[in-house]
Amino acid sequence: MCGRYTLTADSDALLEEFGPARLLVVHKPRYNIAPTQEAPVLAAKDGQRYIVGFRWGLIPYWARDPAIGNRMINARAETAARRPAFRRAFERRRCVVLADGFYEWTKESGGKWPMLVRLKAGGLFGIAGLWDRWRPPGGGQPFRTFTILTTDANDLLRPIHDRMPAVLPPEACDRWLDPRADPASLLELLRPHASQELDVYRVSRLVNSPENDRPECVEPV
Numbered sequence: 001m002c003g004r005y006t007l008t009a010d011s012d013a014l015l016e017e018f019g020p021a022r023l024l025v026v027h028k029p030r031y032n033i034a035p036t037q038e039a040p041v042l043a044a045k046d047g048q049r050y051i052v053g054f055r056w057g058l059i060p061y062w063a064r065d066p067a068i069g070n071r072m073i074n075a076r077a078e079t080a081a082r083r084p085a086f087r088r089a090f091e092r093r094r095c096v097v098l099a100d101g102f103y104e105w106t107k108e109s110g111g112k113w114p115m116l117v118r119l120k121a122g123g124l125f126g127i128a129g130l131w132d133r134w135r136p137p138g139g140g141q142p143f144r145t146f147t148i149l150t151t152d153a154n155d156l157l158r159p160i161h162d163r164m165p166a167v168l169p170p171e172a173c174d175r176w177l178d179p180r181a182d183p184a185s186l187l188e189l190l191r192p193h194a195s196q197e198l199d200v201y202r203v204s205r206l207v208n209s210p211e212n213d214r215p216e217c218v219e220p221v
Helices: 011-018 066-071 087-093 168-178 183-189
Strands: 005-007 029-031 038-045 048-056 074-076 095-097 103-109 111-121 125-134 141-151 164-165 198-202
Touching: 011 038, 011 048, 011 095, 038 125, 038 168, 087 095, 087 125, 095 141, 095 168, 103 164, 125 168, 168 183
Parallel strands: 048 141, 074 141
Antiparallel strands: 005 029, 005 103, 038 048, 038 095, 095 125, 103 111, 111 198, 125 141, 141 164
């Protein structure tokens, strides 16, 4: 499961790493992105790439109650292409969730502690995601939501949790977004990220509250 993540880069850095793309969201560094909050994703339409803000927690287009999105923050990579909630999005509405770290919790003496996972080399990475467009049944403005795909944990993270986000290799983002790609062929991209490329360390329990979104959240303790 992935229940919190970070994106501490600013808008200029997002464009430099994931461009060329049209920037449709003003992003300031975030240290504790939580479900139901808006966050930047990379999406594509008609050959154009966009960095746009979607809400975390996918609400399928057919849902009557938007509260379903609270349970749809993650989708298992192994089954997303078959599950009714995610099947159409897997075929037509793939996105890349922009991040530079994610949190998992480990049990230690004294309770659970949040652990921050980052690239050893630092910098941004993309996570495989799906999105959908939902319109309130009684009318009103539609809005767009996303979910993060997860896969088996690698050797580094397995002692902490059995799942991890499906981090995409940089060269795979274009393929993941390509509407012409055969969805079945994309499953090979959704593998555990190499352990030797990641670093993990304990951080403050400030992360436990989504109200705390400041640099102290990512500092080692």
